């Protein structure tokens with residue numbers, strides 16, 4: 254522990270959560286229910302994240318109803334298949350890896366999405382402003398820290414999740430299905446379940462020395 258009282262932090266545990274919050278798509282307990290109180294506790298932690306102009310524009314649409322989950326899963330799969338078809342076209346302009354294969358974890362999640370106990374669609378009240386860089390960045394910047402904190406809080410409690418955006422290609426149908434009003438922007442969908450045998454390890458990432466510049470773009474630390 255370092256510090257005292259509220260300042261006391263178990264750095265090792267915090268760093269472990271921060272570096273092992275991985276996408277969990279397969280090693281999930283589809284049978285074990287997730288307590289609503291646990292989800293709410295995690296959302297309470299998530300909303301400690303920064304929020305532009307103190308607006309707290311985040312909203313968390315927690316989907317547990319089987320018919321609604323099935324509807325979301327169908328839309329997600331529609332987008333997944335559409336994306337797979339567009340892959341080659343996109344690969345020409347973007348630096349994309351191989352498309353998800355038949356046995357990929359991405360496909361495994363898509364196939365079982367309706368079986369996860371909880372799907373959380375993170376939304377923002379309002380719409381992004383495109384003609385002002387401050388407002389543009391602030392819009393999603395007021396939501397994503399909370400969404401990531403939510404994944405971290407879930408991970409700390411033994412729950413797995415994945416940061417997904419594919420559903421957004423079907424956002425109109427999603428809005429209809431879930432009663433999302435106009436003027437509310439959908440962002441990430443976090444499918445949530447207790448993990449089962451998941452091996453959560455730090456990912457292989459480039460070290461700070463390769464991705465950080467000091468004082469001038471391109472300059473390494475002296």
Ligand SMILES: Cc1cc2nc3c(=O)[nH]c(=O)nc-3n(C[C@H](O)[C@H](O)[C@H](O)COP(=O)(O)O)c2cc1C
Pocket residue numbers: 274275276358359362415416417418419420456
């Ligand atoms: C912006 C963004 C969008 C993503 N969208 C999806 C998605 O729709 N479906 C999915 O299965 N994974 C999605 N992912 C997860 C990535 O495919 C990838 O698994 C993840 O970023 C790597 O995390 P890991 O090291 O924990 O596996 C997304 C990640 C990011 C950052």
